[in-house]
Amino acid sequence: MSQPTTLVDAYPSRMETTQIIERKDPVVYGPRPSRSEDFLNEDQLNFYEKNGYLIFESFFFREEVARFEEELERLRNSTAIEDNPEYFLEPASREVRSIFNVHRTNEIFRKLSREKLLLKIVTQLLNSPVYIHQSRINYKPGFNGKEFYWHSDFETWHMEDGMPSMRAISCSITLTDNNEFNGPLLLIPGSHRQYFSCIGETPEEHFKHSLKKQEYGVPSPEVLQNITDQNGMVSFTGKAGSVIFFDCNLMHGSNGNISPWPRSNVFFVYNSMENTLVEPFCALKPRPEYIASREFSALKPS
Amino acid sequence: MSQPTTLVDAYPSRMETTQIIERKDPVVYGPRPSRSEDFLNEDQLNFYEKNGYLIFESFFFREEVARFEEELERLRNSTAIEDNPEYFLEPASREVRSIFNVHRTNEIFRKLSREKLLLKIVTQLLNSPVYIHQSRINYKPGFNGKEFYWHSDFETWHMEDGMPSMRAISCSITLTDNNEFNGPLLLIPGSHRQYFSCIGETPEEHFKHSLKKQEYGVPSPEVLQNITDQNGMVSFTGKAGSVIFFDCNLMHGSNGNISPWPRSNVFFVYNSMENTLVEPFCALKPRPEYIASREFSALKPS
Numbered sequence: 278m279s280q281p282t283t284l285v286d287a288y289p290s291r292m293e294t295t296q297i298i299e300r301k302d303p304v305v306y307g308p309r310p311s312r313s314e315d316f317l318n319e320d321q322l323n324f325y326e327k328n329g330y331l332i333f334e335s336f337f338f339r340e341e342v343a344r345f346e347e348e349l350e351r352l353r354n355s356t357a358i359e360d361n362p363e364y365f366l367e368p369a370s371r372e373v374r375s376i377f378n379v380h381r382t383n384e385i386f387r388k389l390s391r392e393k394l395l396l397k398i399v400t401q402l403l404n405s406p407v408y409i410h411q412s413r414i415n416y417k418p419g420f421n422g423k424e425f426y427w428h429s430d431f432e433t434w435h436m437e438d439g440m441p442s443m444r445a446i447s448c449s450i451t452l453t454d455n456n457e458f459n460g461p462l463l464l465i466p467g468s469h470r471q472y473f474s475c476i477g478e479t480p481e482e483h484f485k486h487s488l489k490k491q492e493y494g495v496p497s498p499e500v501l502q503n504i505t506d507q508n509g510m511v512s513f514t515g516k517a518g519s520v521i522f523f524d525c526n527l528m529h530g531s532n533g534n535i536s537p538w539p540r541s542n543v544f545f546v547y548n549s550m551e552n553t554l555v556e557p558f559c560a561l562k563p564r565p566e567y568i569a570s571r572e573f574s575a576l577k578p579s
Numbered sequence: 580m581s582q583p584t585t586l587v588d589a590y591p592s593r594m595e596t597t598q599i600i601e602r603k604d605p606v607v608y609g610p611r612p613s614r615s616e617d618f619l620n621e622d623q624l625n626f627y628e629k630n631g632y633l634i635f636e637s638f639f640f641r642e643e644v645a646r647f648e649e650e651l652e653r654l655r656n657s658t659a660i661e662d663n664p665e666y667f668l669e670p671a672s673r674e675v676r677s678i679f680n681v682h683r684t685n686e687i688f689r690k691l692s693r694e695k696l697l698l699k700i701v702t703q704l705l706n707s708p709v710y711i712h713q714s715r716i717n718y719k720p721g722f723n724g725k726e727f728y729w730h731s732d733f734e735t736w737h738m739e740d741g742m743p744s745m746r747a748i749s750c751s752i753t754l755t756d757n758n759e760f761n762g763p764l765l766l767i768p769g770s771h772r773q774y775f776s777c778i779g780e781t782p783e784e785h786f787k788h789s790l791k792k793q794e795y796g797v798p799s800p801e802v803l804q805n806i807t808d809q810n811g812m813v814s815f816t817g818k819a820g821s822v823i824f825f826d827c828n829l830m831h832g833s834n835g836n837i838s839p840w841p842r843s844n845v846f847f848v849y850n851s852m853e854n855t856l857v858e859p860f861c862a863l864k865p866r867p868e869y870i871a872s873r874e875f876s877a878l879k880p881s
Contacts, residue, residue, distance in 0.1 A: 537804040
């Protein structure tokens with residue numbers, strides 16, 4: 278955890294004005310063309326490079342997914358939720374919104390995070406061993422699940438966690454069917470090729486609020502209007518057990534959920550071992566270990 | 580405006596328990612089979628009877644819609660919004676959420692409400708002359724448009740306005756493109772065949788709050804879970820200028836809107852001249868004229 282004081286921040290943010298900065302890092306780090314032992318073919322790599330995401334429908338078997346879902350329910354109904362900092366509740370209803378750190382605290386999700394094929398895909402894209410920067414279950418209950426406003430994860434991980442470069446991938450696995458009614462993940466394809474710095478200084482212990490309702494580190498309406506006019510929008514829908522991989526700098530969010538169907542996903546962030554955290558670029562103290570891991574040990578398949 | 584005190588309320592609500600009451604009124608009042616001069620054919624009538632709605636994509640020409648949209652923008656940006664009771668604002672952002680009574684206060688929407696083909700369809704379905712019970716523009720702005728929770732309009736119109744029977748139709752016209760991203764109208768097909776009484780007494784001047792955020796007159800989660808398990812859910816999406824007609828007792832709602840695209844509709848409620856209002860069934864004073872009209876004069880095509 279060191280950071281030379283002379284370092285020029287390639288991706289500044291949380292200032293008085295919005296800046297649009299061209300991405301300085303590759304999107305696909307792996308060899309091109311892909312090798313015969315690689316999982317992703319050239320078309321998939323091209324798609325990922327251009328759009329910033331890749332979707333695999335019904336990636337897991339129904340029986341596997343049933344086990345994940347069962348575990349999710351068990352966790353959600355466990356006791357002492359109120360006192361556990363890893364649980365984030367909906368502001369109004371006090372229902373569980375997110376559970377962090379499940380790749381360390383829960384055996385089923387620990388194994389899932391090291392699933393061989395998931396690792397094969399992310400190590401190909403990042404061309405290096407990886408560790409888990411963050412894991413969480415987003416529960417989004419039925420009837421009153423709240424929205425997640427637009428954001429680039431990298432903006433937060435860079436500013437608040439000290440992630441140096443764009444060399445991380447989010448992997449989200451649907452634990453319930455995600456459909457047009459229950460507030461699926463929305464993505465702005467291609468938005469990962471620019472970095473949109475956000476307005477406003479980061480408050481102390483921002484994560485306690487931002488993980489319930491984001492107010493800082495969000496792009497301006499003008500930026501969002503422009504990039505959606507240019508790139509459009511896609512939703513990630515699919516049966517339980519579908520998977521999306523998306524670049525750490527892809528703009529995404531989701532609407533609320535009045536449907537009776539919870540929209541639950543488990544979310545692993547794989548960061549390259551060559552991109553481990555330094556001091557946060559916003560000059561505040563780092564977020565806790567259960568949100569931004571500083572235990573940099575390369576994952577081996579489970 | 581009379582109501583015999585011995586009248587037994589066929590559709591009680593706002594009590595201590597939930598009741599499910601079978602619909603006592605027809606859905607299609609018009610002659611079957613339809614006559615040659617009618618607009619809707621037998622398949623359409625069957626669909627409406629079964630599902631409680633009918634959708635017509637691109638019902639209006641692009642040029643007509645552009646004029647409506649322009650007028651909407653003009654109204655939304657007009658002065659003295661804060662003092663006008665016909666304008667309802669989003670609780671947090673103070674942006675315009677709805678504008679009521681546009682069929683009387685605005686020439687363009689007055690004409691639109693009497694559009695010949697709209698009247699032909701509703702008078703066929705209701706088999707009588709009609710008047711407008713309520714009109715409104717729902718603006719649902721981009722970025723932070725809020726949800727409308729599940730409700731049957733009839734439950735409110737019966738309890739708070741004194742509408743005796745289920746013999747009214749809502750007609751909603753999209754003024755912007757309504758898509759999967761910007762919080763389109765969600766419907767539970769077939770839900771109009773039962774009446775779900777709601778829990779809780781109606782507070783005085785309920786409309787001042789309910790039209791911003793509904794808390795009374797909403798069905799229980801158990802009811803919603805059951806009827807969606809039975810009937811599923813559909814969304815009303817389409818280019819600006821599309822039209823939906825739906826039964827006054829059809830359960831509907833919509834999610835919020837974080838997309839940059841406003842989701843704006845104009846909404847006319849046509850009530851049968853044989854179903855004019857009596858005293859509200861919740862025993863409070865009637866809602867104001869701009870929300871629930873008591874000017875019962877049959878519409879003539881514009």
